Amino acid sequence: MRRVFGVAAVLLIGVLALTAGRGHPATPTSSPPPTPTPLPVATPAATPFTRTCAESVARQVSAASWRQSVIAGPLAIVQFRQAAGFLPVVLGRHPHGYQPGRYLVAVKQGHEVTLSIPASEQAHVALLYNLTSGQYFQLSAGNVAVYFQACSGSATSWRQATRFNGGILVDGARCVTIDVRDEATNHRWRIVAPFGRGTCPTGGARASRESDAPGPF
Numbered sequence: 001m002r003r004v005f006g007v008a009a010v011l012l013i014g015v016l017a018l019t020a021g022r023g024h025p026a027t028p029t030s031s032p033p034p035t036p037t038p039l040p041v042a043t044p045a046a047t048p049f050t051r052t053c054a055e056s057v058a059r060q061v062s063a064a065s066w067r068q069s070v071i072a073g074p075l076a077i078v079q080f081r082q083a084a085g086f087l088p089v090v091l092g093r094h095p096h097g098y099q100p101g102r103y104l105v106a107v108k109q110g111h112e113v114t115l116s117i118p119a120s121e122q123a124h125v126a127l128l129y130n131l132t133s134g135q136y137f138q139l140s141a142g143n144v145a146v147y148f149q150a151c152s153g154s155a156t157s158w159r160q161a162t163r164f165n166g167g168i169l170v171d172g173a174r175c176v177t178i179d180v181r182d183e184a185t186n187h188r189w190r191i192v193a194p195f196g197r198g199t200c201p202t203g204g205a206r207a208s209r210e211s212d213a214p215g216p217f
Contacts, residue, residue: 044117044122044125044126044127044139044140044141044142044143044144044169045140045142045143045144046143046144047143048114048116048143048144048145048146048147049127049129049130049143049145049146049147050146050147050149051129051146051147051148051149051164052149053149053150053151053152053162055131055164056150056151056162056163056164057104057163057164057165058163059104059163059165061078061104061106061158061163065078065079066078066158068080068081068082069081069106070191070193070205070206070207071207072180072189072190072191072207073113073180073182073187073189074107074108074111074113074150074182075105075106075107075108075111075113075115075148075180075182076105076106076107076158076161077103077104077105077178077191078103078104078105078106078163079103079104080103080191080193080205081193081204081205083101083103083168083176083193083194083195083196083205084193084194084195084196084197084199084200084204084205085197086101086173086195086196086197087196091170091172091173091195091196092172093171093172094136095136096135096136097136097137097138097141098136098137098138098139098169098170098171099135099136100128100137100142100167100168100169100170101167101168101169101170101195102165102166102167103166103167103168104163104164104165104166105129105146105148105163105164105166106158106161106162106163106164107148107149107150107161107162107164108150108155108156108158108160108161108162109150109151109152109153109154109155109156109160109161109162110150110152110153110154111150111182111183111184112147112148112149112150112182112183112184113147113148113150113180113181113182113183114145114146114147114148114180114181114183115127115129115145115146115148115178115179115180116144116145116146116178116179116180116181117144117145117177117178117179118177118179120177121176121177122144123139124139124170124171124172124174125139125168125169125170125171125174125176125178126139126140126141126142126143126144126168126169127142127143127144127145127146127166127168127169127178128141128142128143128166128167128168128169129143129146129148129164129165129166129167130142130143130146130166131166137169139169139171141169142169146166147183148162148164150162168195170195172196173195173196173199174195174196174199175192175193175194175195175199175200175201176192176193176194176195177190177191177192178190178191178193179191180207187209188209189207189208189209190207190208191205191206191207192205192206192207192208193205193206
């Protein structure tokens with residue numbers, strides 16, 4: 001009997017020693033979650049893109065399309081007035097980006113004209129005349145300015161103007177401002193146009209000469 005009690009005591013001491021060796025499980029230390037890095041704002045390329053006469057297109061423009069155009073000196077954005085009729089769902093963001101409005105730019109023969117987006121709008125608007133193909137785009141796919149070189153000649157008729165395909169990319173319904181400069185004369189115009197109905201307080205699209213247009217150029 002004494003032997004049995006002795007064995008039991010040894011076993012009990014071993015269990016107590018094993019339990020004491022284990023101790024309490026270590027409490028995991030929690031580190032603060034990493035601070036997310038803000039995504040860069042996708043803005044159009046700052047370097048102007050150049051379109052030459054050799055990169056123009058032969059597109060017929062109907063009389064009705066000319067009537068829907070906005071003209072600023074020697075440059076016209078064909079059918080640009082139709083942008084006012086866009087539905088918000090068309091101008092909203094899609095999984096792959098934004099869908100541009102497609103507009104020919106016509107420049108009268110012998111002229112070189114720069115189309116540009118003011119700095120205040122470059123986070124929302126881009127010019128897409130850099131021959132990029134596709135249906136949806138990020139703003140970074142476009143440019144803040146495009147330099148158009150019309151074909152040589154002295155014809156003043158719009159029917160003989162040089163035409164460039166492309167479009168204007170907007171990140172939602174808004175009132176859009178675009179500046180126009182004739183490189184030879186330095187004459188300037190400002191186009192204000194609604195993308196989506198009722199987005200411009202002035203109503204429909206219009207172009208103003210530098211002396212009449214609000215704001216700096």
